[in-house]
Amino acid sequence: MNEPSVFSVSDVNEIIKQNLQEHSLLSDVSIVGEVFSYSQPSSGHKYFTLKDDYSQISCVMFNGQYNKTNSGGNFIVEGSKIICKGYFDIYFQYGKLQLNVNRVKAEGEGSLQAAFEELKARLENEGLFDESRKRYLPEFPKKIVAITSSTGSVIEDMKNVLARRYPIGELLLIPVSVQGENSVDDICDAFLTTNHMSDVDVIILARGGGSIEDLWSFNDERVAKAIYGSKHPVVSAIGHETDYTIADYVADYRAPTPSVAAEIVAPFVTNIIDKITEKISTGEKLLRNKLDEKVYQLDLNLEKINNNYPNFVDLRKYIYNLLSNVDLIINQSIRSKKENIKNFKNSISILNPKKTLKRGFALVRNKNGKIIDSTSNISLGERLSFELSDGSAITEVKEINNDDK
Template identity: 35%
Template structure:
């Protein structure tokens, strides 16, 4: 009997054909634990699916792997839908996964926790990277859908609480496959525009699937890199997204975000009134202090005898005038002596060249002497002028030339009508003298 031996390839192809025609292996649903998970650079995922007694090799190609919301990890309990076939090169059968779902916990929840853990390790949630929200913003940016309850609530709240702020709405998708890239692009565009003090990024409530755009890494990256402080305003108070952790401030609702972005009008008015009261009190204190100083000056010995205030300056001017006269005479006398010495020398020697030289020297000295004398006189004149100006400024009687006068009772300056009475004799000091006056009538000013 002749035996026909099959090649390995033929046998493998036969077995593979059996797998392909078996309807139970074309679509299988199997659950187990992941191990030996390898995420290939091509996007394919290679892993082993096992339970307590058996294991099977498995692969998920990139076209299906890219649709997963989470990243498969070792030890994860999963449910897989796919088909079983033979890999000819190795002769092994393996599971080809079309879809993977977590067993017991939703894929979105796992994806959320995975991204949260990864971003936290990068430092995206650290307090030192949080920017303070501008207290009195001039321009506020709002990134959300152009229609819906969220944008209406934000705009109405901003107008009611802080109408002086300019609001710039940057509309974008907030739900669906293309929402996350659009939100990230809107944040970058707001930073490029400039002059925006605060950004509100968010939307109204919904399911975890509806809010998923705010759990994408691309949005978290854009928020972290923003130079403008960002308030996260996603969903209701119980909804928590990745943007809440990365943003500089988290608001429970879009309306709450609008309130956090601006000061309250009533609180602002109270703050202004408190500042006004502080300024008034400080001003009153300064006026009281300066009034007391003025009273001390008016009651001082100098104000009773104001002419004695500038008496030292008159004496100083006299001394300077004497010094100037003495210096001028001494300089002229020295010049005459030098001229006489030169003349005597010329008469004794009388050489022509020396006469010319000496004559030239005399001319130079005369010119220099004249310049020095003129310079000194000008300096002294300027000094005298400055001292006279200072004296005029400091002279308390100067104001009297404009029609003011000082009233004395004995030696005391009269500052109030409470100090005088009818028929009392007083002394009135004027700019060019004084006069004795008698009080005929006293009229008190209103409100005093």
């Protein structure tokens, strides 16, 4: 009778590992369960256990996988119910079976919506949504900060709106990831940066449309508290008009789209001129009414004096001459103000970059949206965008020539 084969521990583990890799189901499997025993050491790997009512499975999501966009690693939260996609392997040193996770998603939108409602209720109870703490937007902002992706249509749409409506305002882009594992940290860091900037007038936090999973970073408690702690007014513009995120409830103002957000913070320059003109016109009417009232009272008093003291006729003529001079001075002042408004309109028209672009010039920006006005601000190989009168183009710097050399 043959004795059964004797294997070393390593041999057995190797056989198990090979069988797991060759098994079609276990090499690509999706498992639903509840997260517990979650930990993330300094290595960045995520270790957790998936369980149901009867059993449990050890899981790991390695740092390299976690940092991939759309891996869904931010859904791994203690007590949450998730679906993990990956493959089974054996931790060779200890012979431990584990699921190597490469993709995570919440178990349907129902659980995401439940998590959203729970966080919304808690933050509302903490006072983060109170209308009394929300700030007014500045009427004429000088510096507008956009916290959004440096690529895509969102930032370009906002640039176009501001160039058309409010060319005298400055738009500063702080580029961030708007979805994926790094997005929450990026957004929080951006608000921390703006809190150290004293010349910011208003902030637009923007992202284009997407699924509830795509927008989930804006439902993160850390982002909500970063908005709440902002030293400057914040306008949120996340997704489409029907999309509401926690960020929208915390922000000082919510816009249905990024383009509308730009319109909200940037008044039409022509509207500014109209307001100034209206105020001057109103002041002119009030001044004339006051003057007419005083002239009427003076007429009554002079009539009394003339009736009782005939020798005061010369005084009456003197006062009338004086009033005529006052009226002349007022008219000259009004004409001067109107001329100033006309000059202001001409200056605004000259400042409009679109008119300059139509004459064959181009507006050059770096990847952060900053305008380039000197060769000292560019480097070889850098990609620049050229804004022309009818669109834009991307180019790469091949050679730099300095006129001073």
